[in-house]
Amino acid sequence: MLDAVNSNIFDKRFGDPDDTIAAVATPRGSGAVGIVRISGPDAVSVVAKLFSPASPSAPYPPPPRSLSLGLISDPASGSVIDQALVAFFPAPNSYTGDDVLEIYCHGGSLVTREILSAAVSAGARPALNGEFTCRAFLNGKLDLTQAESVNDIISSRNRPFLLSAVNQLSGFFGKKIKTLRSRLVDTLASIEVVLEYPEDNIDNPNRTALLSVLRDSVSELRNIMGSSASAHISNEPFNVVLIGKPNVGKSSLLNRMLDRDRAIVSDIPGTTRDVVSDLISTHGLDFLICDTAGITKTKDIIESIGVKKTIQASQRADAIIAVFDGSSDFDVNDSETISIASIAPFSIAVINKSDLAQSLNTDSIYSAFPKHRIISASAKTGDGIPAVYEALLAHSEELFSFSADAPIINERNKISLLQSISSLEDCLLNVDSAPDDILCVDLRAAIEQLGLITGENATNDILASVFANFCVGK
Incomplete structure (x- = not known):
């Protein structure tokens, strides 16, 4: 009960x-x-x-x-x-x-x-x-961090995030916060007992010990915040954007990567006018593969809007696959493709149509991309597609790798951690100058915020925000 x-x-x-x-x-x-x-x-x-x-x-x-x-x-x-x-x-x-x-x-x-x-x-x-x-x-x-990890397990999109969520369900994050909170509660009690019973001549808490507790607590909370960053981002799908001039075979490459016909394919340049995307899961990771309008100088209003959306999608990409037509000549639109690909944190050059006679001058491509990230492929036959995935997997696993001990910190917990750190830093700043009752105010504020994380200070609003995101039946 x-x-x-x-x-x-x-x-x-x-x-x-x-x-x-x-x-x-x-x-x-x-x-x-x-x-x-x-x-x-x-x-x-x-x-x-x-x-x-x-x-x-x-x-x-x-x-x-x-x-x-x-x-x-x-x-x-x-x-x-x-x-x-x-x-x-x-x-x-x-x-x-x-x-x-x-x-x-x-x-x-x-x-x-x-x-x-x-x-x-x-x-x-x-x-x-x-x-x-x-x-x-x-x-x-369960404490509230464990309850939230249940939902994280259900919503996991990749293996590293799942492992971290399962570890969090065991209670390791909540235990860290509870241990920190308990230490601060003991420190607060040692100060308050002197304030409450001055007639008993109880010794004031040792300032050196107080400083040590405050500094250690701030350091531990900052370490928690730092280790959580990669864990937080890792549950998002890896966003891969295909770019290139019209008719280089981007849509065919998307269909080949998805192993089904997702995008309309034709020999007419400019068939794709909008961003077409789909998810694929492989090796425990989710990839969002996005086909885009061909990069070209045009006076056509609709086509211009498509090119603008291509650039916007490229700016949000975790990786860009720059697609070139190995059977045609290198031109100014290929140069623009290289320029746009350079803004991405990671990019691959795919020289498509390897099943046809090759006439592309690749000097500019080899100048712009590392040799091991230039792949000859054919969207028609499938040649080279495994190499494209291997390059993406190697980078994504490096990007999203983190210790399973890294806590998954949502926005609610992040706010409480930051506010707790701020209160403890105020306490540190005033420890030699402010009266003890002022220090107690900051300590109580930090303790309250840590209690919100584990649910020890749970309120109706907190529970509503946490459990509204769950499915019925869990």
């Missing part, structure tokens, strides 16, 4: 904590298995109205963490919805800390909706976004 403080927070965000809630825990659409999750004080009695064990001698609820086969029926009509397995996770040893039952049915939107509807008819209410994880937090199963 929730304590009084957390119960009040819970009431404001999700209603009565004694509600039994239900939701579909698997994504929409068809699949092999669907899961309906029920949690709360009446979870056992709710599922009892739906579930009939296949064996008359089978106990209900099933033994903890074991599966029981049976039929799920509509409690109102008695009609069978599906044959399913039911698992029981009794409180407090469950995900939420309350009684939890999970129904494993055949995958499919209709069957899971029907079972959820039956559960609601039997006395549960539909769960809200993140309500199961919110209950886990409020029941002390």
Whole structure:
């Protein structure tokens, strides 16, 4: 059962904590298995109205963490919805800390909706976004950094970010913050006891020790901020932009890289007028591959807008693939392609159409690009495409590499960390000049901000902002 403080927070965000809630825990659409999750004080009695064990001698609820086969029926009509397995996770040893039952049915939107509807008819209410994880937090199963890591795991786009999110779920980031906060709380208490009981002639805290705590705390918080930077960026897809003059085969190259026809391809120059993009996942990383309008000097208004969008897309790119037509002469538009590619943090030159007779003068290309990043390829045959991916993977893994111990810090936590650092630095600045009660103000402010990170000072607004980003059923 929730304590009084957390119960009040819970009431404001999700209603009565004694509600039994239900939701579909698997994504929409068809699949092999669907899961309906029920949690709360009446979870056992709710599922009892739906579930009939296949064996008359089978106990209900099933033994903890074991599966029981049976039929799920509509409690109102008695009609069978599906044959399913039911698992029981009794409180407090469950995900939420309350009684939890999970129904494993055949995958499919209709069957899971029907079972959820039956559960609601039997006395549960539909769960809200993140309500199961919110209950886990409020029941002390997770701190708020761990709760947020659950959502990070679900939304992971690449392997390094996933590893960091899983590590954070273990509680290492929250433990760091709690240790820091506890040290500051002890320091604050040592100052306040002197202020509160002057008649007891308690010695003032040692200034050298106080300075050491403050400096160490600021240093540790700055290290946390610094190590988190690469972890934060790493969950974004690697943005790759294809550029080149009209008809060099950018759209064909996009289709070949995606292994499907995503962009319209024709022999007419200027077919692509807008940025066409699509995601591809390989080697544990997401790549957003973007085809763009051909780079050319033109008086055509629409084509000019397309060229402008190409330049804008190039400015946002993590990498540029500059595409050249190996079967045609080098011209001013190829020079402009090289110029635009030079603004990118990383670029590759692809000399396309290697299946045709070559007439391109490559001197300018070899002057502008490192030799190992100049690749001869054919979008038509696929020759050279693996080398393009190898170059992108090598760079992206270097760019996004970070220790799994690097915390994933969202904007909410970043603000609290910065404000905590600021308060501690103010305390350091005033430690030899300000009265102790002023130092206490800054210490309390830092402690409060650290408590917001782990949820020890959780408010309704914080919970609403954190769990609104979760899916229903988690």
